[in-house]
Amino acid sequence: MSVPTISNFNFANMAAQLNEEQGISFENKAETWNNAEDVKAVVEALNSQSIVHYLNLDGNTLGVEAAQAISEALRKHPEFRKALWKNLFTRRLVSEIPLALEHLGAGLIAAGAKLTVLDLSDNALGPNGMTGLEEFLRSPVCYSLQELYLNNCGLGPEGGRMLSVALIDLHKNAKEAGTPLQLRTFVAGRNRLENAGAKALSKTFKVLQTLEEITIPQNSIYHVGVAALANSFKQNPHLRVINMNDNTLGVRGAAKIAEVFEHTPLLREIDFGDCLLKTDGAYHFAEALEQNHEQLELLDLSNNDINFDGGLVLVTAVQHKPKLRIFNLDGNCFGQSGSSQIVAEMAKCKNPAALQSLDEVLSEEEGEENNGDNDDNATPDNSDDDEESDEHADDDDEQDDDGDYDPNDTTEEVDEDDDEAYVTSNAYTTKLFNDSMTSNKTSNNFDMTIKNGNKTLSTIACTPEIFCLSQTPCTLQQFDSLEANNKLDAFHNIINLFDEDNHLLLLIFTSLKCGHLAQTSPAALELAISLYQATFDYAIRTEQETRVLEYYLIQLGLLRSEERFKSEYNMKGCRYALREAIKKKNFANDNIKNTFNTFLDQLDD
Template sequence: MDSFSFASMSAQVSEEQCISFQDKAETWDDAEQVKAVVDALNGATTVHALNLDGNTLGVEAAQAIGEALKRHPEFRKALWKNLFTRRLKSEIPLALKHLGAGLIAAGAKLTVLDLSDNALGPNGMTGLEEFLRSPVCYSLQELYLNNCGLGPEGGRMLSVALIDLYENAKAAGKPLQLRIFVAGRNRLENEGAKALSKTFKRLQTLEEITMPQNSIYHVGVADLAESFKLNPHLRVLNMNDNTLTIKGASKIADVFVHTPLLREINFGDCLLKTDGAYLFAEALEKNHEHLEVLDMGFNDINYDGGLVLVTAMQNKPKLRSLNLDGNCFGHSGVAQIIAEITKFRNPAALQSMDEVVSEEEDEPSGGEDDDDQTVENTDDEYAEDEEDDGEYDPNDTTEEVDEEDDEYGNENAAEETAYVTTNPFPTKLLDDTVNSNLDMNTLNIASNEDKSTTNNKCTTAEFCLSQKPCTLQQFDSLEAENKLQALQSIINLFSEDNHLLLLIFTTLKCAHLSKTSKAALDLSVSLLQSTFEYAIKTQQESRVLDYYLKQLGLLRSEEHFKSDYDVKSCRYALREALSKQQFANDNIKNTFQIFLDQLDV
């Protein structure tokens, strides 16, 4: 149970009638040994909560407590964590059945059930199934099953019981309003995660989902992400110490637009890496003004990703904790991140970064030690990932184009793609979105060779569609009187990502020549303006920002590549564009300026 939820729950319990035997370290085997608890229940006219945390309960003793609970229809909160230490596997389900039977007979209306830190497993779940489906739980609001060893099968059993509970409550005219679900450290794995995602899709009332340390990989995360989207009131989302990689990160990033009320987000130790940090930063940057806590520690994020995350937090007035510890910033990177956050309204939110990893260590070594990064007991994960997308690799953070079939169903897309780009634009350039009236023969474009690099002249279309930089001589050979208008007429033949890609690369080709040609400089500034006008219009400014920063060598990508363009000339053109009052907007200008300023440090 997290501190926020526990404090909230404790405050409510203190206002109610609670019988507590917490941390007495008692061993209750039979009715005689548990007499103090039974007498307390029988002697009280009103009992809202019973706290038995930190003792050990046997079957006969549980039966005696169950009998006493029958007297209390007003009972609301079962605080029964850490209650079966040293008990036999066969004892736990029987003891749970006795406790549940007492509440069922009483007609209690339970709001809180806490069975954390009990070794339930699937066997223990058999003692809960009837109870969880009963009218006692129609009013359940908070369910804590942290560290219960449920495993995939226990997770499945829990999911089925909760779905039945939901349907039963609905049929009874008392819709289930479960708000808090905590099930960390249960080794749920993908199978359990997928099962519980079905439950979350039904409930749609959750405000907190806490599921750290469950050996869930991106396959299970993808299912969970879809269920998170259907719970728009989420305030706490904690998936710490699962293995998302960038595939899972992209799914979770898509969740954030559907969950604007989030206050605490914890994806520490999830192998998100730098590209995952980019995705989270972009998704969180504009909204989520209620955000108080963001934990992205120990994710193999390099300095670039850390800076992007910090920048994304600048408009979060309630932020009180930003954890980036244990990432690959290097000491100089940490210093620069600290310097950047001091410019914001809440610089104290940045937590101390005691475990600093050099940026060089961010790269996978490819040696024998790589296997040490895998999580134990992942046989099922390997089997599932073979069905999903090939052999599982926990260090894999790239989105690859399938050699056989791309996302649009086009074969051999890698060979046909005009611009092979990194993650922000994984699209085929000349696809079905191209204007149906476009006639490539009239444009005189060779499909499999870049003609503009083999002669000293090129048409406007060749210049625009070329994959490689062009020479100044080729730029000057463009016959159109208005080069900007001519290039835009070609670009406008394409739509969506293809339109955006052509804007970006035509800009870069002109910027490549900006130091040697005033005409190329002016053209690149105009095209930069057009690019970001389109990006703002289509709400893709963060995506385009990241991509330009990578192409200009200002932001390192894990998908390593060397730009074909003269980055110094491109930066020169960018600085010129930033000097124009009408260029883009303040957010885009400020972000570019932050990274350009680092060149002068």
């Protein structure tokens, strides 16, 4: 028998065999594992197989006793490196999840495993579940962690904070042990992190500096949280994927993210679809992406209220991206003509096939209606409670780095004590309207240059024009001295000189100006009621009742807006007038009445 020589061996094949993944999968078995007997098949597989690189338990439901049995079997596998445990705790009690996780983690710690992938997605962890992971995430098992998946885990702001602290500690522990953490992939979409959770995680990203993928869609993050994240993204120059789909950047957030692109030249995929970037946000992105980023493969900016001009600028920005495979602008406000021109311009680029279908494009008229003036106020349902953060969003992250975390910074509830600070920073939020206010281009050509800043018009003789067109409320004395026999007709004569959004906004703010005085003037109250009615008559007639309803809720401090500022209006007076209007039999419709009543019933005034 000949003895093999070294030349007979294929070292490449040997290395491949050693590195070939071997593991156990019970994926999608829909098993219910309550105790050791239930999970016997998993334990036997772990005990009988000498090499187990991964264990896939996705799509089953695991109890505490069963988890303990698996933990004992895992202790025999120091070679273990991938924990694929998503969708594992369906129908489990809140108290069971952290205990089960503690058992699983203890087994790997005892084994001395070196984990590279941890996937706990689609488990209702929340902060409670995070308590079962904290020790494990700080342990030597995770010093080698490269990919972390916590998608759809219900972490919330507090869970995000707990995760952030654990990962920062992990980084510190791994560095001290001489095995620096090299986390590359972080996925935590659909976790309701909000601004507070985003700011907490931004600290982690700043520390890590090794990330190649950050995927955090659908987390109710607004521009304050975005600003903090943007600063942390800059510290991760190897980023290849950024996905913040379905958060709310607004124009200010878009500007902050655009600054990131200069620091992340290796980007392959950029997904900011459904982020309310608007046209100005598209300009920011286009300018930042036009140069470099030749490796870009995917750019998703769909459903962002971007008009035709913004779409063309983006097409120009990607025309020299030869590797671009997917360029999604669907669901924006181009109109049929505009989308045809965008397709034509894209055809001139190196990668025309990258442009996705524009079948769902809004008309230009709908685009203008939804787009407003690219103001961030169109996102009323969440913002940040920290006044300093909102007023200084540009340096929010730096200011927050050394401060204590506030677990109440979730912005879900309306604070009645300062609700007057949550209206719109400029009463006339549509750019078209602002332009017309100073253009002198009305049908009667009367003076349209009433621009008194934030000063209440207490010393100016009041006319119907001043009352309707001023950007601040008038005094009771001015109201009483109005030069009109029939104030309602006089107001409508002014309002009817404008059309579309301008007409609608004048109706809204004239009703608020009357409501401002409603508690001290029966005449003003009567006018406010009539104008509230007229506004919703117009809204229903033009099929804009939902839009107008939400806008009033913001203006009345009942629903939070992205902008934070002090209103000039007497909110209690405006709400008092609205309550009286709602009592009228023919006011609007039941849906509008019920919605208003739901919000108003939460207040004391």
